[in-house]
Amino acid sequence: MCDQSDAPPIPDDVLTLARAARHVAVFSGAGISAESGVPTFREVQTGLWERFSAQDLATPEAFESDPALVHTWYRWRAALIQQVSPNPGHQALAQWQRQLGGAGGRLSIATQNVDDLHERAGAEVLAHLHGSITAHRCAECDAPAELAAPQYDGAAAPAEPVDPPLCEVCEEGLIRPGVVWFGEPLPMEAFDAAADAMRAADLILVVGTSGLVQPAASLPLLGMERGTPLIEINPEPTELSDAMHHRLRGPAGKLLPVLVQAVTGEALHAMDGSDGTDDSVERRAR
Numbered sequence: 001m002c003d004q005s006d007a008p009p010i011p012d013d014v015l016t017l018a019r020a021a022r023h024v025a026v027f028s029g030a031g032i033s034a035e036s037g038v039p040t041f042r043e044v045q046t047g048l049w050e051r052f053s054a055q056d057l058a059t060p061e062a063f064e065s066d067p068a069l070v071h072t073w074y075r076w077r078a079a080l081i082q083q084v085s086p087n088p089g090h091q092a093l094a095q096w097q098r099q100l101g102g103a104g105g106r107l108s109i110a111t112q113n114v115d116d117l118h119e120r121a122g123a124e125v126l127a128h129l130h131g132s133i134t135a136h137r138c139a140e141c142d143a144p145a146e147l148a149a150p151q152y153d154g155a156a157a158p159a160e161p162v163d164p165p166l167c168e169v170c171e172e173g174l175i176r177p178g179v180v181w182f183g184e185p186l187p188m189e190a191f192d193a194a195a196d197a198m199r200a201a202d203l204i205l206v207v208g209t210s211g212l213v214q215p216a217a218s219l220p221l222l223g224m225e226r227g228t229p230l231i232e233i234n235p236e237p238t239e240l241s242d243a244m245h246h247r248l249r250g251p252a253g254k255l256l257p258v259l260v261q262a263v264t265g266e267a268l269h270a271m272d273g274s275d276g277t278d279d280s281v282e283r284r285a286r
C-alpha cells in the first residue's frame, strides 16, 4: 500500500464537518482512478488514438464513422481497468460507507467514471452517471449483449483496430459500450437518484473531477441551495472550485484515507482484509 506520509494536512474544520456528517454524498470523476493507473479524460490519447481527444472518440458520430477505432478504444480501456486495482481513495470511501451504514447513516456515491473500481473496493455505487464500460448493447435495437473479457494487455495500445461484433438479436446493429457518449442523454434514473442524494446530504465531497462535463457537474451544486458544506479533493483548481467551502489540494488516494481514518478512528482496511495501509495514517489524524 502506498505511503500516506506525504498527504497534505486536513484542516480541523473539515475534520469536524466529516465527523458530524450522517449522510455524505460523493461526486467522483476520473481523478479518483488516476492513482490506480487509469488515465483521466483530459490526458492525451496514445497509439491508434493519438490523433483524437477522448471527447471526439466518445461520440455516436465517431462510432458511426469508424466503429472499429472506437470499439477497440473501449476494449483497450476495459482491459486496462481490469488489470489495475482500486487505490486507497476508493478503499477509504468504501470503508466510510460501511462505517456510516453501520451507524444509521449513509454515504452515496454518484460517479462519472465508467470503471468499476468503487465497487471492486467494496463500495455500493448509487449512480453511474455516464454508464459502465463493462456493459454492452446493440446500437440499433438496444438489445443487451455480453462480450468476452478484452484480450488486450492494458499497458500496450493495440496495433490494429478490431470491428465490433454484430448484434445477434437484430443481426443489423453493431455492439457498442454501455457508456453515455457526448450528445447523448444521461440515464434519468441514475441522474435523479444522484440529485436526490445531493439534496438530502449533510456533506458533499467532490473528488477528482474537472467539473467540465454537464449536466453531471451541476449535481453537487444542488447542495448549495441548502447550505450543505461542499468539499473539493483535487490537486488542481476546477470549474467547481469557486462554489466549494473547502478545497483540499492533493491526491484523493492520499487525502481520503487520512480523512476517513480521522472520522472512523480505524486504519484503512483493504478489501483483502489486510490493514491496507502503513502506520503513517495514524500519525496524521489529529
Ligand code: BV8
Pocket: 028, 029, 030, 031, 032, 034, 035, 040, 041, 042, 043, 055, 058, 112, 113, 114, 130, 131, 179, 180, 181, 182, 183, 184, 185, 186, 207, 208, 209, 210, 211, 212, 213, 214, 215, 216, 233, 234, 235, 236, 237, 238, 250, 251, 252, 253
Ligand atoms: C447531454 C462516458 C443532452 C464515455 C462521458 C452545458 C454547457 C456546455 C456543454 C454542455 C452543456 N450541456 C451539455 C453539454 C454538452 C456535453 C458537455 O458537457 N460538454 C463539455 C465537455 C463542454 N455534455 C453532454 O454531451 C452530455 N449529454 O448533454 O445530452 C441531451 C439531452 C436529451 C436528449 C439528447 C441529448 C453527456 C456527457 C457525458 C459524456 N460521457 N464519459 C467515456 O468515458 O468514454 S464524460 C467523461 O468525461 C467522463 O465520464 C467524465 O465525466 C468526463 C471527464 O471529466 P472528469 O471525470 O472530471 O475527468 P477530467 O479528466 O476532466 O479531470 C480529471 C480531474 O481529476 C482533474 O481536475 C484533475 O486535476 C483531477 N485529478 C488528477 N489526479 C487526481 C485528481 N484528483 C484527485 N486525485 C488525483 N490523484
